[in-house]
Amino acid sequence: GESVGLHLPTLSVQEGDNSIINCAYSNSASDYFIWYKQESGKGPQFIIDIRSNMDKRQGQRVTVLLNKTVKHLSLQIAATQPGDSAVYFCAENDPDSSASKIIFGSGTRLSIRP
């Protein structure tokens, strides 16, 4: 669900290690999920998406996993690089809306240790 009032949690990862960013959703009817990356002072950028009829989808260095049983979504970044430092948001299509209404989660700030 939407948590726009919360301060962003932070994940600190050693450069070269894998990063795992987690997200929980509340509506079991949600059928489409997206991960976005937002660098400081910029608009969010699309990373990867997944439909509820899938449990895994891979991109370049990124993998999204969907566990519908526990309503959990994760983004895995392989071999984390300094350029991966950003805030990462999960988002979902609101299944209760007749139009394409996309709701964002609270976000996680990823910082990279050299």
Next chain:
Amino acid sequence: SQTIHQWPATLVQPVGSPLSLECTVEGTSNPNLYWYRQAAGRGLQLLFYSVGIGQISSEVPQNLSASRPQDRQFILSSKKLLLSDSGFYLCAWSVPGPVGEKLFFGSGTQLSVL
């Protein structure tokens, strides 16, 4: 290719003054359009979305309004700004993808109300 233009990049306005932020999309027809607001270090709050000319859905009751006078133009307005209107305003458009509908964001407007 599709592009989204949002201006101005930064804006400083006194309390009680009017506001007009404009967003235009090129290279696509009949996009869904969105306005989000982001407080410093926080998540994204959906303010308005539009599925067509003159069709506006409001998510958060407040002193802001939105209009869509043309297919690819989305305007965010206020008659009298409040201090609490300060934030990072993002326009976005969406297009159906192979998996679902994804958002593309503008570069944002940093609004400071003093």
